[in-house]
Amino acid sequence: MTDDRRSAGAPTLEDVARAAGVSRATVSRVINGVRNVDPAIQEVVRQAVSVTGYAPNRAARSLVTRRADAVALVVSGAGVEAEAEAGVGAEAEAGSGAGRAGGGSRATTGGGGSFTAQVFADPFFGRVVTGVVDYLRPRGMHPVLMFAETSRARDEVVAYLRQGSADGALVVSTHAEDPLPGLLTEAGLAAVLFARPARPVPISYVDLAHQDGARLAAEHLLARGCRRPATISGPLDVPAGRARLTGFRDTLARHGHAYIPVAEGRFTQESGEAAMERLLAEHPDLDGVFAANDLMATGACHVLREHGRRVPEDVAVVGFDDSSAALACRPPLTTVRQPVEAMAAEMARLLLDRPPGPSSPATSVIFEPELVVRASA
């Protein structure tokens, strides 16, 4: 854009100095947070800034403070070099088949379309944005939204952080094989992940006690009197997918259920429908289903209804996440709540509150799930 447009009538540092009755240098020191300025003078300058509507040029201030006051919110995938050649246009991974989520329970392979389109088809990402924004806003900071599903896009993210355009990265990984966490730690850049990385990398993260969540689901189905429970798992190459299956199976085993039918899904509604069809075909007498996220549980409810099974009378269904999909489903889903907004806010807090210095150790914060009982089980 042209500078004329931006600076049309914009108040200057001189205007502030004049209004405050102090020198330009004093205004500059107050604005840039230099210490040893008389508090009374600081207040006068702040009022003058407010009255004049002066907005310091952020680029200039960044040079002084060495802070961008911005955070990169990165949704990353696992595209490799060859896919990057297909362009940043981003349909590179649409055809890659298995949709794997790096740790949480978000669907990333809907009916094709660009990576960005697939990402936002899942209510999970909106909740992450909500949590991040609600934490950053009161601090005068904003998230820069970036996507990194190809090699080229990952390089862009690393370069963006290196050049100081953001004060660190909040990363939501959609694939178990995502190389971005490793690239960020190698480059010595500040970053926090949503969910434990599938490969061990010394990087901070927030996560949920997934096994505990699955235990809550199993105990609820047992308490309802379910005798033949089955499960639609998430992708099993993902820590969260495996942990939810393990937690469900282990709890039922402790109650004498030696064998639990499993159909693997990909955290999408369609994969939940397909998995439910398989389970019904092989185990027509099942009376309870734990789906590892709400979208798959919604798909399961659709298929059960099409087969004339009533939910919850004939088959009880429990989801996972407590996303907007749980409320939109008919019947509304009994589900295991993952406090995504609070987890995302904590991710931002970990990034911004970390001790200074290049070698602060990686840390983790694990949240506890909660059972939310509605109509489906």
Next chain:
Amino acid sequence: MTDDRRSAGAPTLEDVARAAGVSRATVSRVINGVRNVDPAIQEVVRQAVSVTGYAPNRAARSLVTRRADAVALVVSGAGVEAEAEAGVGAEAEAGSGAGRAGGGSRATTGGGGSFTAQVFADPFFGRVVTGVVDYLRPRGMHPVLMFAETSRARDEVVAYLRQGSADGALVVSTHAEDPLPGLLTEAGLAAVLFARPARPVPISYVDLAHQDGARLAAEHLLARGCRRPATISGPLDVPAGRARLTGFRDTLARHGHAYIPVAEGRFTQESGEAAMERLLAEHPDLDGVFAANDLMATGACHVLREHGRRVPEDVAVVGFDDSSAALACRPPLTTVRQPVEAMAAEMARLLLDRPPGPSSPATSVIFEPELVVRASA
């Protein structure tokens, strides 16, 4: 963040100059796009930048280019001064009752929660982000996500743009009374809206031919043999809500249908359910429903099924938007497609391609809707 962390081992301008065998000044001129540099030397410098992994400090470059290479993507509401006092925390408007959308068809008052949470409960916003990101990425630009539902938050957006942190704003307004478009034009800031503003403001926008879309819905219901069509409208203080109702009514009037029952909704699934209940109570013999967005159509399908009406055999249902909700619905919705991604990309193009100078005239681009026939009608 600390500078140590960011610059740990980061290559410098000197490293590039050494690798290229040219002066620092030459490197600087190439990086900042100064003309009259021998193309061969430009190429040598570019290779040296690539080999060394040098990333120029963006703040420093911004000072030279006067460009931020960032665009603010703003979701705005209509909070007034008093609400702003409730804090930027943003629940100020959760209790304000009527959810009005500034022009498109997005739901903004779900079951409470923060403004940001309400925004992302509607698949519409993810589609806007997708279109914007898909346009910006190949240009090396990224959206900074901002929310502006209170007076204080609006001031922050204006200040952010004034200080040059972004090269303009893409604005999605969720309320008819939103003052942000007016504030931006008054401040002489570059901005483009998604959908025509409810109040006349000299600002560029993209929009859909809403009446044509509603005409497609009406003609489809008539062609199916519907004799007693009704409609669930969007909020009628919003241009898009009014236009869709007008288009539907006018088309049916031309086919002899003098009176069409209407129940007003708020673009949310719940409001669609409530509207469908009212329509069924007053017009139990209706055989076709046009809902002004897919979320309301989904709600209508739920209620119709609960009342034992088959969709589409007893009552045909047509939605609007062709969002992910249309595919998730059972039966999948016949709907009017609004090409939100393409519209959002065009919004970004209008912002970035506008002629330089403070007084480029406002322009508008109107997209044509399309009927997508699935199972619900």
